[in-house]
Amino acid sequence: MDEEIKKPYEEMDIDELIKSQPTDPVLYCQDLPKPSKPLGIYMEKFLNWARANSLWFLGFGTGCGAVELRPLMTARFDVYRYGIAGRPTPRQSSVFVIGGYASVKTIKRIVRSYEQMQGPKFVIGLGSCTINGGMYWDSYNTINRLDHYIPVDVYIAGCMPRPEALIAGFEKLKQLIKEGKAEGANHYAENFEWYKANQKKIIKDWNMPDYNW
Amino acid sequence: MSHVLILIGNALLTLFVVMNWGLIMGGMVRKIVGRVHGRYGPPIWQPYIDIIKTLGKRTSVIHGVMFFLGPVFRLAGGIGTLMFIPVLFHSSVFANFSFSGDLLLVMYFIFFGQLGMALGAGESGHPYSAMAVGRGLAQMTAFEVPFALSVISLAIQYKTLSVTGIVAAQQGGLLHWTLFTNPVATITAIIAMLGMNMHSPFDIVLAPQEIPIGPPTEFQSSFLGLLQTNRAIFTGAKLVLFMNLYLGGSSIGNGGFAGYAMAIITMMAKTFGLYMISVFVGVAYPRFRTEQSIRFFLGVPTVLGILAILIFWIW
Numbered sequence: 001m002d003e004e005i006k007k008p009y010e011e012m013d014i015d016e017l018i019k020s021q022p023t024d025p026v027l028y029c030q031d032l033p034k035p036s037k038p039l040g041i042y043m044e045k046f047l048n049w050a051r052a053n054s055l056w057f058l059g060f061g062t063g064c065g066a067v068e069l070r071p072l073m074t075a076r077f078d079v080y081r082y083g084i085a086g087r088p089t090p091r092q093s094s095v096f097v098i099g100g101y102a103s104v105k106t107i108k109r110i111v112r113s114y115e116q117m118q119g120p121k122f123v124i125g126l127g128s129c130t131i132n133g134g135m136y137w138d139s140y141n142t143i144n145r146l147d148h149y150i151p152v153d154v155y156i157a158g159c160m161p162r163p164e165a166l167i168a169g170f171e172k173l174k175q176l177i178k179e180g181k182a183e184g185a186n187h188y189a190e191n192f193e194w195y196k197a198n199q200k201k202i203i204k205d206w207n208m209p210d211y212n213w
Numbered sequence: 214m215s216h217v218l219i220l221i222g223n224a225l226l227t228l229f230v231v232m233n234w235g236l237i238m239g240g241m242v243r244k245i246v247g248r249v250h251g252r253y254g255p256p257i258w259q260p261y262i263d264i265i266k267t268l269g270k271r272t273s274v275i276h277g278v279m280f281f282l283g284p285v286f287r288l289a290g291g292i293g294t295l296m297f298i299p300v301l302f303h304s305s306v307f308a309n310f311s312f313s314g315d316l317l318l319v320m321y322f323i324f325f326g327q328l329g330m331a332l333g334a335g336e337s338g339h340p341y342s343a344m345a346v347g348r349g350l351a352q353m354t355a356f357e358v359p360f361a362l363s364v365i366s367l368a369i370q371y372k373t374l375s376v377t378g379i380v381a382a383q384q385g386g387l388l389h390w391t392l393f394t395n396p397v398a399t400i401t402a403i404i405a406m407l408g409m410n411m412h413s414p415f416d417i418v419l420a421p422q423e424i425p426i427g428p429p430t431e432f433q434s435s436f437l438g439l440l441q442t443n444r445a446i447f448t449g450a451k452l453v454l455f456m457n458l459y460l461g462g463s464s465i466g467n468g469g470f471a472g473y474a475m476a477i478i479t480m481m482a483k484t485f486g487l488y489m490i491s492v493f494v495g496v497a498y499p500r501f502r503t504e505q506s507i508r509f510f511l512g513v514p515t516v517l518g519i520l521a522i523l524i525f526w527i528w
Binding site for chain 1: 247259262265266267269271272273425426429
């Protein structure tokens with residue numbers, strides 16, 4: 001009998017911790033994402049119209065951006081009339097709104113949540129911090145360009161952009177979807193290795209599968 | 214053979230009418246809630262666009278067999294409930310598969326879909342799903358008590374367990390409706406309906422800001438599309454059942470196109486009125502906690518239900 005004496009989790013370093021996790025193929029997806037082929041032209045046009053008019057967004061309130069997301073639901077701005085609604089689970093939402101600067105710790109969660117969304121999925125970068133780092137451009141702990149890590153369809157500049165700007169950004173996204181130009185999910189699948197390399201360069205404690213479904 | 218084909222055709226027609234009415238009603242409710250909040254609100258056809266969008270998703274994730282079957286059971290529960298309720302009285306087209314004693318089967322079918330969904334949501338492994346399933350089953354058991362007591366009162370009053378029989382007994386004018394002949398049972402059942410429709414203060418299952426989305430948290434793409442379709446069908450079926458039991462149903466009269474049109478319009482008006490009770494209570498009251506909700510249903514509504522039975526027992 002060669003029973004291994006298990007170290008308590010607190011004493012393990014990160015590599016040992018990863019190895020101690022169960023690697024059940026049922027629990028973790030081994031397949032990498034594949035680009036999905038569009039259906040026929042007219043079917044795709046019809047579906048794109050539906051996708052554009054039913055935008056369920058997952059608000060990822062990383063920075064101050066979350067403050068600007070909330071008034072969208074209220075009587076003053078009322079985005080429901082444009083077919084936009086919040087959906088607090090990545091499984092069901094189709095738009096991912098990154099609300100500001102993303103620290104190294106947060107980008108890991110952003111990547112996981114983005115990969116859990118079902119395609120076609122779209123990303124809106126809210127605020128200057130997602131474009132070039134904004135006022136955090138030389139911070140030791142935040143990323144500068146969001147589209148090095150996940151594909152971004154629309155950027156909304158400003159610090160912070162007003163809810164009106166956010167609505168304008170959503171309208172721009174609708175236009176892109178209707179024209180069939182918002183293919184971020186396929187772009188991510190096609191350039192998967194490049195995105196993974198960028199992500200792993202910045203995320204040091206990579207204790208998750210390479211692709212989270 | 215042709216007899217079976219006609220039955221299937223009739224069933225599909227009923228399904229089509231009730232599903233579309235349920236979806237349009239869902240859209241109208243969103244609009245009304247929006248107006249109460251002082252908003253403009255989404256367009257009435259928004260539920261249709263949402264369903265097309267979710268069905269048109271390109272990828273989906275399956276967590277196991279029961280996860281796959283959960284939405285299927287839910288939809289089967291919704292369609293099954295509808296199939297045993299005569300939607301229009303006197304109509305062979307909309308009578309579906311109703312038979313004597315169908316009321317018990319309908320009450321069972323209301324439970325069936327939720328139990329299937331509970332298993333499916335359990336396999337998804339999301340903690341919110343498990344939490345919401347626990348809350349949902351607890352609340353369902355609680356509101357089933359006043360509803361069952363009210364139905365027993367009707368069974369004593371009309372001496373039948375057939376929905377068609379109960380509707381037939383209410384024909385002949387406004388004052389023959391159960392609403393006027395047995396008001397205590399009606400009030401009890403409408404309070405139970407508030408719990409069934411899952412609007413505030415009884416929206417503890419899909420509780421926004423608390424355990425948002427609830428059991429279907431992990432369901433996406435076409436699974437969610439099935440659940441959204443079922444919500445329309447199931448809501449329609451439940452409201453038609455309540456209309457039949459308490460508001461006199463809707464009769465096609467002498468038949469013909471005019472008779473059918475009038476009956477469908479009557480059905481829409483009555484179900485809409487019933488649903489508005491839930492919606493208005495919903496926009497006016499905040500959410501109960503689970504134990505408050507259960508205590509509520511086992512309190513005054515249960516006493517009213519027992520009273521409704523006693524009145525007809527002693528009569």
